[in-house]
Amino acid sequence: MSIQDRAGVGGAAARHAIGPDAANAVAHTLKALADPLRLRMLSAIATDPDGETSAGELATLTDVAQPTVSHHLKVLRDVGLLASERRGTFVLYRIEPGYRGAITTLLDTFAPSAVGIRRPPHLTGLTDVDHELSSLAESLAARVPGATSEESLHVVRESYAALARRGGIPTHLVALTEHFARQRLDDLVKARERGDGTTAVRHPGAAHPPQVLFVCVANAGRSQLAAALMAHHAGDRVVVRSAGSAPAPDVHDTVRELLAEIDASGADDLVFPKPLTDDAVRAADVVITMGCGDACPVLPGKRYEDWVVGDPALASPAGVVAIRDELDRRVRALLAEIVPGAPVRIPDPSPARP
The missing domain is CATH 1.10.10.10 (Winged helix-like DNA-binding domain superfamily/Winged helix DNA-binding domain)
Incomplete structure (x- = not known):
């Protein structure tokens, strides 16, 4: 006009x-x-x-x-x-009940954005990396039993676009796409094999370990810590996923330091915020939400829990450690329920790596 x-x-x-x-x-x-x-x-x-x-x-x-x-x-x-x-x-x-939704939005969405200065979203055109994405899709279709070439290409392109829309620096975006798309294809195949979507928590000795999905708003703090703690304590006895209803460009710096302490092997370099997908929910046995409101779809046959835990993005250094300890307590209790008799790993008392 x-x-x-x-x-x-x-x-x-x-x-x-x-x-x-x-x-x-x-x-x-x-x-x-x-x-x-x-x-x-x-x-x-x-x-x-x-x-x-x-x-x-x-x-x-x-x-x-x-x-x-x-x-x-x-x-x-x-x-x-x-x-x-x-x-x-x-x-x-x-x-007040009428303000709960507004307060959740204020604390979980607006406040973290106000605390950190975010770069404008950066979306690299798919045509610039079309060859890399096509090759990646072919590779994943061959590595994920039950995945077709068509759906692999669709998932790879969609995953690339979703990760690019988070904003931040698109360094190693194709590599992150491979990790995210592999998880999504595994979840898609698993959900399809279940057919009606109903699940049951499995016990030791079963063909497949139980799968736990941790969801928060940004997938940059609480859900990342909870997933890392579950993976640390459970090992390969539990399949662990994390996601965000509105993923941030990157994991909070204070949280990344704690992730490095939890996983001294250095695998935390593959930790990055990921968007929530329906297939991740369908493939999960247990869905743990932390401040994401109604964004997570509710499907039959799932166990849902909402953990009221503070947001590390807004906490002091001591507060972040307290949040980590609270999540550790909850994760240990959950692991004892879904894999009865499973021992947990005792935290290494040695100092965190620099």
């Missing part, structure tokens, strides 16, 4: 913009959120296993006096974000 045309469309902006009353209401709520301590309090409440926290517990987040903490909680409660309930001598605070 030309400048002259735009000038002649009177009131178009007013018709498309948010209404003044709604804008005032949203701005009022955002103003209440525009305080670092309030945001930390909100994240602590949202990720608490019981979904509620006392003012005394929240006071440990900072060195301010408890009356100051109570003031901030009152601000959040006055705009409707929090509800409170007195139980004996304690007042417990929780997220």
Whole structure:
């Protein structure tokens, strides 16, 4: 549309913009959120296993006096974000049900994007690497029993495009595509063999080990740590996958350091955020979600669990370690259930590699 045309469309902006009353209401709520301590309090409440926290517990987040903490909680409660309930001598605070989805989006999607400066998405034209992708597809079709040449080429091209859309530097993008496409083809064949999609947790000695899928929003923190811990403790007794409903360009730096400690062999150099696919869900026996909301499809015959765990992207160094330890506890418990009697590997007490 030309400048002259735009000038002649009177009131178009007013018709498309948010209404003044709604804008005032949203701005009022955002103003209440525009305080670092309030945001930390909100994240602590949202990720608490019981979904509620006392003012005394929240006071440990900072060195301010408890009356100051109570003031901030009152601000959040006055705009409707929090509800409170007195139980004996304690007042417990929780997220108002109507705001849970919005708070999840704020903490799991908007906040990590605001913390790190992201490069614009970079999508290399497929025609530039068409020969490499075609050769890769032929190779994978020969290496994955049950995969056809046609679906291998489709999966390879789709995987390449999906990884490129994450943004970041497209270094070794074809190599990452090979790793991701191989997983996807394995999952596609496995899901097709099951037919009706129903599964059962397998036990030691069964033909195939159980498969566990860890899902979070960015696949850059929680799900990567959980997958690495499960692979470390279970070895080849469990097939491990991780994915994100909106994958980030790369794994968080603090998380990558912990991944290097978990896997001293150096295999963590193949760790990268991957998009969630339906085939990954269909092939899984157990699906663990961590803050990804309703993005993960719910299929019959699967075991689903939602783990309320903090986001390493927003945590302090000590907080990231605490998140790792919480995930380690949960992973060990899950492994004991899906592979009864399976011993877990004791963490190596030696210092992390540089």
